[in-house]
Amino acid sequence: MSDKKRTPPDFSQLHNETIGVRAGVRRSQFNEHAEALFMTSSFCFDSAEEAAHGFANAEKGFIYSRFTNPTVAMFQDRLAALEGGQACIATSSGMSAIMTTAMAHLSAGDHVVCSRSVFGATIQLFTNILGRFGIETTYVDMADLNSWQQAVKPNTKMFYLETPSNPLTEVADIAAIAKIAKAAGALYVVDNCFCTPALQKPIALGADVVIHSATKYLDGQGRVLGGAIVGTEDFVMGKVFPFVRTSGPTLSAFNAWVVLKGLETLSLRLEKQSQTARDLAIWLEQQPAVERVYHPDLPSHPQHAVAKRQQSMGGPILSFTLKGGQEAAWRVINQTRLLSITANLGDTRTTITHPATTTHVRVSEEARLAAGITPGLVRIAVGLEHLEDIKADLRGL
Numbered sequence: 197m198s199d200k201k202r203t204p205p206d207f208s209q210l211h212n213e214t215i216g217v218r219a220g221v222r223r224s225q226f227n228e229h230a231e232a233l234f235m236t237s238s239f240c241f242d243s244a245e246e247a248a249h250g251f252a253n254a255e256k257g258f259i260y261s262r263f264t265n266p267t268v269a270m271f272q273d274r275l276a277a278l279e280g281g282q283a284c285i286a287t288s289s290g291m292s293a294i295m296t297t298a299m300a301h302l303s304a305g306d307h308v309v310c311s312r313s314v315f316g317a318t319i320q321l322f323t324n325i326l327g328r329f330g331i332e333t334t335y336v337d338m339a340d341l342n343s344w345q346q347a348v349k350p351n352t353k354m355f356y357l358e359t360p361s362n363p364l365t366e367v368a369d370i371a372a373i374a375k376i377a378k379a380a381g382a383l384y385v386v387d388n389c390f391c392t393p394a395l396q397k398p399i400a401l402g403a404d405v406v407i408h409s410a411t412k413y414l415d416g417q418g419r420v421l422g423g424a425i426v427g428t429e430d431f432v433m434g435k436v437f438p439f440v441r442t443s444g445p446t447l448s449a450f451n452a453w454v455v456l457k458g459l460e461t462l463s464l465r466l467e468k469q470s471q472t473a474r475d476l477a478i479w480l481e482q483q484p485a486v487e488r489v490y491h492p493d494l495p496s497h498p499q500h501a502v503a504k505r506q507q508s509m510g511g512p513i514l515s516f517t518l519k520g521g522q523e524a525a526w527r528v529i530n531q532t533r534l535l536s537i538t539a540n541l542g543d544t545r546t547t548i549t550h551p552a553t554t555t556h557v558r559v560s561e562e563a564r565l566a567a568g569i570t571p572g573l574v575r576i577a578v579g580l581e582h583l584e585d586i587k588a589d590l591r592g593l
């Protein structure tokens with residue numbers, strides 16, 4: 197890495213758009229302008245003394261790419277700056293970021309309070325896997341502050357939620373839940389997958405840790421898997437770094453380079469996608485075949501006021517129910533020619549899904565209906581196509 201002769205900017209004073217293209221850059225001795233991709237498993241030393249010093253200060257230099265790589269470090273530093281966190285560790289996927297956070301922080305006998313409306317694999321991880329290691333999880337209604345309070349036990353060590361939720365875009369009051377978590381002495385973890393720091397900054401609202409599936413909007417172009425954990429220097433470097441170094445759920449340099457470039461367009465994409473989602477939601481509310489539309493920007497959304505307070509925009513995801521139930525929902529999906537029929541989201545291409553028979557099919561019918569995942573529900577994750585083309589493609593309405 198070359199000597200820095202210029203004073204670096206104070207990124208905490210700069211805006212998302214600027215941080216997204218400028219923060220975290222580390223130039224090699226060649227002074228390349230674009231970020232370099234360091235495809236190397238290990239790094240060399242000039243002497244035995246230097247090697248010994250490197251191993252004694254593993255988190256500072258570059259030794260072996262299981263725990264330190266310059267391309268990965270650039271992604272970590274840029275994302276930490278965007279989220280307003282002190283430090284970041286990248287992981288191989290969003291799920292490995294959640295697993296790593298839990299393994300770094302929890303022990304047998306600990307208790308977790310978790311929103312019921314989180315990613316399906318997150319529930320499987322907490323209940324079926326961490327449960328085998330003596331960690332118990334209580335699931336609560338994310339929008340009901342009392343249910344968080346009432347779930348607290350003397351051994352509660354972690355609060356976990358995702359807002360807005362998938363697929364109904366329910367919104368949790370991040371700051372209000374922070375107070376309950378703090379009083380309980382629990383680590384407060386927020387999955388910021390759907391808004392990203394472009395639209396919502398949980399750490400400024402009181403979260404201790406922000407989780408990302410970089411697979412979604414951080415890459416934003418449907419190319420690679422990745423994950424990240426952002427938080428305080430103490431937690432991230434003191435607990436997460438040693439866990440990743442030892443157990444290896446590491447982000448590859450190549451994937452880090454892809455998501456690092458994704459961050460450059462994050463604000464542009466999220467603002468545009470969120471604006472199209474809001475306009476589509478307003479239009480859907482006027483369609484006679486549509487029963488109900490879920491998007492945080494709609495005044496009819498149950499947590500509209502909270503969303504306006506903590507998000508700069510409603511986000512790129514919306515859902516709606518059709519009066520004609522599953523038959524009508526499948527007709528709308530089957531008559532599209534443009535939209536991608538896939539359960540994935542966070543791409544430049546709009547995706548359309550029938551949650552009851554895909555993403556939530558493993559949930560019991562009773563639990564599904566209780567969660568509002570009715571047979572007539574359709575989810576759309578809006579991409580970068582023109583609004584009018586998306587509307588026209590919903591010809592089956």
Ligand SMILES: *Cc1c(COP(=O)(O)O)cnc(C)c1O
Nearest residue numbers: 289290291315358389409411422
């Ligand atoms: C996709 C997703 C995850 C898991 O991320 P992977 O990168 O697929 O492992 C976690 N949380 C949310 C909200 C997601 O949408």
